[in-house]
Amino acid sequence: MTPVNETGDAAAAGAPDPAVPPRDHDESEAADVPRRKSRRLADSFRTPWTHRLVERAVAAVAWTAIVAIAFIFVFVAREAIPLLYERHEDGSFRLVDLFAPRQWPGYDAPVYVWQPVGTPEKFNVVPLFVGTLKVTVLAMLLSVPLGVGCAMYVSQYASRRVREIVKPVIELLASLPSVVLGFFALIVLASSMQAVFGFRFRLNATVAAVALSLAIVPVVFTVTEDALSSVPRSLHEAAIALGARKYQTTLRVVIPAALPGIAAAIILGFGRAIGETMIVLMASGNAATLAPFDPTTSVRTVTATIAAELGEVARGEPHWRVLFLLGLMLFALTFLLNLAGGLIVRRLHRRLTASAT
Amino acid sequence: MPAKMATRGLSVWYGSKRAIQDVTLDVEENAVTALIGPSGCGKSTFLRTLNRMNDLVEGCRVEGVVTLDGEDVYGRDVDAVAVRRRVGMVFQKSNPFPRSIFENVAFGLRIAGMRDRQTLAARVEESLRDAALWDEVKDRLGDSALALSGGQQQRLCIARALAVRPEVVLMDEPASALDPIATARIEELIRELKRRYTIVIVTHSMQQAARVSDFTAFFYMGELVEYGPTERIFTRPIQKRTEEYITGRFG
Amino acid sequence: MTRTARDRALAAATGLCVALVLGMLLVVVGEIVRHGWPQLSWAFLTDQPTADMTGGGIFPAIYGTVALTLLMTVAVVPMGVATAVWLHEYAGRSSRLAAVVRAAVHNLAGVPSIVFGLFGLGFFVLFLGGSIDDLVYGDPTRPVWGKPGVLWAALTLAVLTLPVVIVTTEEALRAVPRDLREAALGLGATRLQTVVRVVLPNARAGILTGLILAVSRGAGEVAPILFTGAANFLPYLPSDLRDMFMHLGYHVFVLATQSPNVEAARPALYGTVLVLLVLTLSLNVAAVWLRSRYRAALRS
Numbered sequence: 001m002t003p004v005n006e007t008g009d010a011a012a013a014g015a016p017d018p019a020v021p022p023r024d025h026d027e028s029e030a031a032d033v034p035r036r037k038s039r040r041l042a043d044s045f046r047t048p049w050t051h052r053l054v055e056r057a058v059a060a061v062a063w064t065a066i067v068a069i070a071f072i073f074v075f076v077a078r079e080a081i082p083l084l085y086e087r088h089e090d091g092s093f094r095l096v097d098l099f100a101p102r103q104w105p106g107y108d109a110p111v112y113v114w115q116p117v118g119t120p121e122k123f124n125v126v127p128l129f130v131g132t133l134k135v136t137v138l139a140m141l142l143s144v145p146l147g148v149g150c151a152m153y154v155s156q157y158a159s160r161r162v163r164e165i166v167k168p169v170i171e172l173l174a175s176l177p178s179v180v181l182g183f184f185a186l187i188v189l190a191s192s193m194q195a196v197f198g199f200r201f202r203l204n205a206t207v208a209a210v211a212l213s214l215a216i217v218p219v220v221f222t223v224t225e226d227a228l229s230s231v232p233r234s235l236h237e238a239a240i241a242l243g244a245r246k247y248q249t250t251l252r253v254v255i256p257a258a259l260p261g262i263a264a265a266i267i268l269g270f271g272r273a274i275g276e277t278m279i280v281l282m283a284s285g286n287a288a289t290l291a292p293f294d295p296t297t298s299v300r301t302v303t304a305t306i307a308a309e310l311g312e313v314a315r316g317e318p319h320w321r322v323l324f325l326l327g328l329m330l331f332a333l334t335f336l337l338n339l340a341g342g343l344i345v346r347r348l349h350r351r352l353t354a355s356a357t
Numbered sequence: 358m359p360a361k362m363a364t365r366g367l368s369v370w371y372g373s374k375r376a377i378q379d380v381t382l383d384v385e386e387n388a389v390t391a392l393i394g395p396s397g398c399g400k401s402t403f404l405r406t407l408n409r410m411n412d413l414v415e416g417c418r419v420e421g422v423v424t425l426d427g428e429d430v431y432g433r434d435v436d437a438v439a440v441r442r443r444v445g446m447v448f449q450k451s452n453p454f455p456r457s458i459f460e461n462v463a464f465g466l467r468i469a470g471m472r473d474r475q476t477l478a479a480r481v482e483e484s485l486r487d488a489a490l491w492d493e494v495k496d497r498l499g500d501s502a503l504a505l506s507g508g509q510q511q512r513l514c515i516a517r518a519l520a521v522r523p524e525v526v527l528m529d530e531p532a533s534a535l536d537p538i539a540t541a542r543i544e545e546l547i548r549e550l551k552r553r554y555t556i557v558i559v560t561h562s563m564q565q566a567a568r569v570s571d572f573t574a575f576f577y578m579g580e581l582v583e584y585g586p587t588e589r590i591f592t593r594p595i596q597k598r599t600e601e602y603i604t605g606r607f608g
Numbered sequence: 609m610t611r612t613a614r615d616r617a618l619a620a621a622t623g624l625c626v627a628l629v630l631g632m633l634l635v636v637v638g639e640i641v642r643h644g645w646p647q648l649s650w651a652f653l654t655d656q657p658t659a660d661m662t663g664g665g666i667f668p669a670i671y672g673t674v675a676l677t678l679l680m681t682v683a684v685v686p687m688g689v690a691t692a693v694w695l696h697e698y699a700g701r702s703s704r705l706a707a708v709v710r711a712a713v714h715n716l717a718g719v720p721s722i723v724f725g726l727f728g729l730g731f732f733v734l735f736l737g738g739s740i741d742d743l744v745y746g747d748p749t750r751p752v753w754g755k756p757g758v759l760w761a762a763l764t765l766a767v768l769t770l771p772v773v774i775v776t777t778e779e780a781l782r783a784v785p786r787d788l789r790e791a792a793l794g795l796g797a798t799r800l801q802t803v804v805r806v807v808l809p810n811a812r813a814g815i816l817t818g819l820i821l822a823v824s825r826g827a828g829e830v831a832p833i834l835f836t837g838a839a840n841f842l843p844y845l846p847s848d849l850r851d852m853f854m855h856l857g858y859h860v861f862v863l864a865t866q867s868p869n870v871e872a873a874r875p876a877l878y879g880t881v882l883v884l885l886v887l888t889l890s891l892n893v894a895a896v897w898l899r900s901r902y903r904a905a906l907r908s
Contacts, residue, residue, distance in 0.1 A: 041428045045439035051800040055698065062694035062705075064687050065712040065774070068767050072719060075730035149625025157619045158626075166626055168896045173633050175892040176885070177828025178721075179857040183864050183881055184636050187874070214636070217629055245611050247618040268718070275720025277831040278857075282865060303722045303831070310726075310835055315734070327726040331719060338718035342711065410794060415700045442796035452787035454806060465795035468805065514791070521796055 069335075076331060079315075080324035093318040098125050098325075114288040114300065116309060116319050123322045125329075127288040131205075131299035135280055136273040138209035138295055139216055143273075144266055146213070147220025151265075154221075155228040156250050167225070174218035182282030185211035190283065197296075203285035205299045211279045220269040223345065227261020228254055230352050257352065264344035271337035275330060277303040302326050359427060361386035361555045362407060362444075362525060367421035369402055369411065376402045378579040379421070384525070384572075389547060389556045391570035391587065393563060395602070399579040400559045401449075404527050407557065408444035409437040425525070442469065445523035449530040451510035453502035453517075458485075458494050461502045461513055465521035480520055488516035489546050508539025515546065519554075526550070528558040532565065544569050563603055567591050575599045637885065644882025647875050653883070657841065662872040666880050671845055672758070672853030673887075676833070677826045679762035679849075680769065685819055687766070688773025689808075695774070696781040697803050717771035721831040728764030728836035729756075736760075752850065759849035761837030768832055769822035776821060776899075780814015781807060783902060813902040817895045824891035828884065830857040840866070856884040 084095065096102075101110035104122060115122040150170060154163050190207045193199065199206070231254050239249040255262070285298025286308065306323050313320045360383035369377035377399045384390050384407075392400040402411070409430060411417045423430040430440050453461050462481040463471075471477055481498070485491040490512045494505070502513055511531055518526055528547070532540040547556060547569045560566050566573050567587060574584040575596075583590060583599045594600040655665025691709065699706035737754035745752055784807050792802040808815070830838070839852040840862050846853040860880050867873040 041425060041430065041439050041443070042432060042434045045442060045796075046436050047438055047798045047800075051798050054800055058690045058694045059698060061687055061690035062699070062709055064691060065709055065716055065770060068716055068770065069712050069719075071731055072723065072727045072767075075735060076723065076726045078735070079726075079730050146625050146629055149622045150629055153619070153622035153626050157622060166630070168900075169633070170626075170629060172889065172892055172896070173629070175824055175828075175888055176633075176636070177830070177857055177888055179828065179830045179860050180640070180881055180885055180888075181636070183860050183877070184639065186864055187877070188639050214632060221629075245615055247611075247615045250618065271718055275718075275722065277720065277722040278861065282861065303720060306722050306726065307831055307834055310729075324726055324730070327723050331723045334718055334720055334723075335715055338715045339711075341718075342714045408794070410790065413793070413799075415702065438796055438798050441794060445796075446790075446794035448787065448790060448794070450787060452785070452791045454788060454791065455810065464792070464805075465797075468792075468795065468797045468801045517791075517795065 072331060073328075076324055076328050080321050080328050082316075083318065083321040083325060086321075093121070093123070098123055098322065100124075101126075112290050114305070116322075121319060123318065125302075125322070125326060127290045128300060128302045128305050128326065130290055130292050131284070131288065132274055132280075132301040132303070134205050134292060134295070134299055135208050135212060135284060135301055136270060138205055139212040139273050140266070140270060142209065143213035143216040143220055143269060147217045147265065147269065148224050148262060150217070150221045151224035151228055152250065152255075155225050156246070156254065170218055170221050173214060174222075176214070178215055178276060178278040179282070181211045181214055182279040185279060185283035199296050201285055201287075201296065201298045203283055203298055204296050205284060206295045208280045208284035208299070209295075211283050212273055212276055215276060215279060216269045216273050219272050220265045223265035223268055223341075224258070224262050227258040227265070227345070227348060230261075230349060231257045232352060258348070260344045260348040260351075264341040264348070267337050267344070268341040271334045271341065274337075275303060275334050277307050280304045281307050302330055306330075360384055361426065362557075363422075363424045363427075364403075364406075365422040365424075367403070367406065367419070367423060369399075369406055369420075370416075370418040371414070372416040376579055377406065380576075380581045382574055382581055382584055384555060384557055386555045387551055387553070388571040389551050389558060389569050390572045390574065391566035392557065392559045392574050392576060393561075393566050393602075394576035394582075396561065398576040400574075400576045401529055403576065404529055404557060404559050405446075407525070407527055408441050408446055410441070410446060412437050442521060443523055444525040444527060445518035445521060447511070447514050447518050447526065447528045447531050449533055451507060451514050451534070453505070453510050453513055455501065455503055457499045458502050458505070458513060459498040462517050462520050464517060469521060484516040484520040485513075487519050487550065488512045489542065489549075490516055506539070508535050508542060511535060511539070511543060512546065515543075515550075519550075523554070525555045525557065528556065530559050530561060533561060540565075563591075575602060577602070637889075640878065640881050640885055643875075644878040644885075647879030648882065652879055657876075662867070662869060662876055666856070666859060666876070666883065668842060668845055668854040669856045669859040669880065670883065672838075672842075673827050673856045675846060676758055676762050676765065676837075676853060676855060677823045679759065680765040680826045681819060681823060683763055683766035684769050684773050684822055685815075688770055688818065688822075689777050689815055691770075691774045692777035692781060693803060693808075696778050697799070697807065713771045713774050716767070717775075719768075721768065721829055722834075724764055724768045724832040725835050727767070728760055728832055732760040732763050733757075733836060755850070756835060756837040756852055757848075757850040758837050758846050758853045761833040761853070764832045764836050765826040765829060768829065769826050772822045772825055773818040776818030777811065777815050780811035780817070780902065783814065784810045813898055817898045817902075820891050820895040820898070824888045824895070827891070828857055828888045830855070830861055833858060856880060856887070860884060 101112050101124070103110040104113065112124045112126040113122040114124055114127050154166055158166060185207055186203070189211060190202045193207055194202050235253055235257060236249055239253040244252070280301045281304040284301060284304060286300045286304055287298035288300040289297050291297045306326055309319070310323050313323065362384040364380055364382050367377060367380045368375060380403060392403060394400050405411045406419055407423060411419065419431060425440065425443060429435065454464060459481055462484050463477050466477055466480055482491060485494060490509060493509060502510065505513060532543045535543065544565065547558065550556060558570065570587045572585065573587040573590040575582045575590065577598055583594060583596045590599065591603055594603060652665045653670065654667050656667060658664035695706055695709060733754060733756055737751065737760065740753040741748070741751050788806050788810060789802055792806040797805065833855060837852050838855045838858040842852060842854055860877065863873045863877040863880065
C-alpha cells in the first residue's frame, strides 16, 4: 500500500502559513556550517528498473502453485476426457460400464468387474473405489484413535521435556517413505499377521490398513495437536477455577473447543489415506474383489490400479484413458477433502484466537 | 533562513483511524527538535512520516505536505528511497544487523554502490568517530555487532545512520532502553552532532527534551498543541495542556 | 471409579497410544536395521547390481536418486523461495491473491503422489516433451524429449515438493525481526536490497531446512516417478537429462514385487531399504534440529 498524497504540490509548502503554532526563531547557531549542496529529491535517486523487474518476476513466480493445481487438472483431464466423445466402433467400450453392472458373456447376472486384460476388457471402477474405501476406513479406525490419543497425551499430559521428544519423533514417522512402509508390510507384517490371525490371503485389506495407518497417524496427530494446543489458556483456567479435574477439563472443555480441528484432522487423514499409493500397491494383494465388509480379502485400490497398470498400456487406448479418469476422480476427491479440512482449520484458529482476546 | 524540513496540514491515517491530525511544523536546520507527548499521541508516527518509513505499513495513508529543502517528500516523482538516503533514522530498540561491526556501518554505503575498500574503511572510521564509538571498537571491527553492550549497539546504529551522510537524522526514543550512563553518552552525542546535522528526536522524557533540544513540539491525541524554543516551552508554555503535561499533571 | 482414577485412566490411555505408535516406529526401523545392516559394505554401495539384481551393489540407484534430487532442488528452491518472499514481503496481509496462493499451496500439498505421476506423464513427458519433439525433430515415432527421463521426473518432484519449500521458507521469513527490515530501509535500501541483503541472509537456516525436507521427500517418493523416468535396471549411469535412471525407492519396489526370485533378492532388498531409510531419516533429523535452533533464536 503506498500512501496517497492528496495535495502533492511542493510549491504550496514554501509559502508562509498563518496556521503555524507560535514559535520564536534563533538563527545564530548554524551560521558557520557550510550548507551541503543538495540535489533535487526527484532527481537524486530512483529505484533501478532492474529491481522492479526482479520484483515483477518474483510476483509472477508466486503464481506457480496456482498454475500447478490448474495444470494438474488440465493435463490429467486431457488424457481422460476423449473417453467421453471418442467413438468405439466395435462396441467393446461403453461409458455406462464404468459405473453400472453389466452381464458379460459367460456371466449369470450383471456384475461389477474390473478386468482390463480380459476379453472383452471390463472397466468397472466400482470395485476399485470399494477397495479404496475399505482400506481407508480400516486405516482410519486405527489411526484416528491413535493419532488423537497421542495428540491428547502430548498437549495435555506430557511434560515439556517429553513433549519436545515425542512430538518430533511422531512427525518423523511422516517422513518414512511410503515404499519403506509398503516393503515392511509386504515382507514382515503380512506373514506375522497371517500367523496370528490366520488370514486366508497373506496380503489383504487389513495388512494394508495397518501399514497405511502408520503413514496417517502423523497427519491426524499433527493437526489435532495443533488444534488442542491452540485452545487458549484462559479456557483451561476457567475450568480449573470451577473445580474441574484435569480429565474433565480435557474432555469437557479442551476437546469440544478443538472439535472442528479434530474433524479437520480426520478429513485430512482420510484424504491422505485415499491417495496413498505404494503401501497399498505392495500390501493389499491387488485383487479387484467386491466384498465391502470383509476386511480379510485382498483388495485393489484406485491408486494401486493406476500405478500397476499404466506402465503397460499404449497411449490413447480406452484402458489408458480410464486410468487417467481414475486419477482425475482421485484428484477431485482429495482436492475437496483438503479444501474442507483447510477451511475448518482456518476458521477454528480464527475463532479460538478471537475468543482469547 | 527556510526550514530544513516542514509539514503543512499533515494528517496520517492507519486504516480508518486518524493518528495525526493537521500538523504544521518547521524543522530548523542544525538544531535538535524534540517531539514530546504522552504515549499514543502520534509523535512516533509523525517522525516516521518525515522519511516515508510508513510507506510500507499496510493501510497507512498520508495527507498534506512534507518538504525537505522546500521539495515535496511525497511528490509524485520522488522515490521513498531517495528521501531515506537524505533523512536517516535511528530506532527505539537498537537494531544492528547480525554481522560484524564494520559491515553494519558499511551497509548503507555498500547498498549505495560504494565498493572501494579504502574509501569504505575511511568512512566507517569517520562515522564511528562521529558516533563516539571508535575508541571502543577500533580493535575489533570484525567482531559481531551483537557482542556490544546496549548503549554501544545504539551508538553503532547512529554511526550506521551517519555513514551515508544524511542531512536529517530522525531518532525514535533512542535512549529509552538504556541505563542512565549510556543515556548520558547518547545525549552528549546528539548535542555534538547537531553542528553538522539536523536532528529530530522523539522522547518520552521531558528532562531529556530539555537537555538536548533547541525546539520542542508537544503532541497530544494526534495534534500538535504547541511548538517553540525549548526554553520557552518549558518556562512559559502558552497552551494550558502543555503546562499540565510538563508539570506532570498527566501523561 | 474415583475422579483421580479417571484422571489416571485418561493419562494412561493416551500414553498407551504414544507407546504404541513409537513402538511400531521402533519395530519398523529396528527390523530394517537388523536385517539390512549386515548387507552394508563399501562394495554394496559402489558396485553395479549383478545376477538379476540379487547380488552386487546398488550404486546406480544411489547415483540416480542423487541426480534426481539435485535436479529437483535446482528447480524447486528458487521457485519456492520466490513464492514465499512474495507472500511474506510483498503481498499485503489483506491481499486476495495471496490468500488464493496459500490455498493453492495447501491443496498442492494434499494431491496424491500418484496423481503427480499422471501429471508428470501428461504434462512434462507427453505435452512438453512431445511438443519439443514436434517442433525440433518432427518424427513422432522416435521421441527424443517426449519420453520418460530424469529431467521430467525431477520437475514432477519439484512441483510435488514446492509446498514444503514455500511453507518452511515463509516460516523462516516470519522469524526475521521487523527491526532489521526497518534498519535497512532507513539506511536507504530499496525493497529488493532489503530482501536480498538482509531478509534472505537472516532466513538462510530456514531456507536450508526447507531444502533438506524437500530433498528427503523427493528422495523417498516412488509413485510420481513410476511413469516419468524410473527404470528397473540400466546397464549404464544416466549422463543426459533425457536418460532414464535407477532409484533407491523404485529399486525397493522392484526387488520386493517383481523379482523373479524374491528369496534370493531379500538381502539386497533389506540393504537397499536401509540405505533409503538412513538417507531420508538423517535428512529429516537434520531439518528438525536446524529448525529447533532457529525457532529457539526466534523466541529469545
